[in-house]
Amino acid sequence: MTIATEELQYALTSLRYQLTHGLRTTPAKVLVNGSPKSGTTWMLKMIASIPGYRDIGNFNGDIQRYHTVQPGDVVHGHDWYTPELKQILEQNNIRVILMIRDPRDQLVSRMFHVRRSAKHAWHERMKEMSIGEALMLCIEGREGLPGMDKMIQLAQTWIDGDAEMLCVRYEELLADPVTHFQQVIHYLGISGNPDLAQVVVRRNRFERLSMGKRFWKKARKPGEENANSHFRKGIAGDWRNYLKPEHIARFKEVAGEQLIALGYERDLNW
DSSP states (O other): OOHHHHHHHHHHHHHHHHHHTGGGSOOOEEEEEOSTTSSHHHHHHHHHTSTTOEEEEOOTTOGGGGGGOOTTEEEEEOOOOOHHHHHHHHHTTEEEEEEEOOHHHHHHHHHHHHHHOTTSTTHHHHHTSOHHHHHHHHHHOBTTBOOHHHHHHHHHHHHHSOOOEEEEEHHHHHHSHHHHHHHHHHHTTOOSOHHHHHHHHHHTSHHHHHHTTOTTSOOOOTTOOOTTSSSOOOOSOGGGGTOOHHHHHHHHHHHHHHHHHTTSOSSSOO
16 A cells, blocks of 8 residues: 555545544543653654644643643653642643553663764763663663663553553554554544544554655665664564673663563563
């Protein structure tokens, strides 16, 4: 199927949704939250592809801005759970989708992200390091660069908190995106259009996102790496290609028990 055909199907399905449901349904207010490189951007783009929804960016910790969110707004957040934030979200009827990802894959993705992103405070220093040194730095953390214990804690505060939310694991979304995005659509109060999840997922699959607007370029398949792209590889389990015994040992010291609590291992024998 060509991109033009995909876009036509998306346009027709979107129009049908708007005519049958969209005109009489008020869009939800949404926060897509999670620690960096946990799949929040992918989820954000899919929700923003639903008619009536739009990406309004990241509030960067300014939680009072949630009072300004309007129906159809989708916020991209890396916020920790607090009772104050919970209260603000409830007052404004904002629905929370929490993205969770295997912290080891998250580690590798974040390391490449910092080395690629010129705006990051650690970019200049980390790009001069070897990949092994950069991975160890991201495991342990430094000032302005959270270690893996903090990355996991951000998600865990929401799991341990009592805010109403939908939790989506990146690996499950990757394995069966239509089924799991259909659950997201239902959580947002959208029903009656079984084709909507399919066309939105197809429009935001890895091959399309990795191309950006360069439709004349050859699409990359999941697993085909571009270290300079935000959508670098698009697979689960990539940590096995990068973590050496010394990284694994240090990860277990820093965040091994948290990895177990998050449900990605049963014990420390991995």
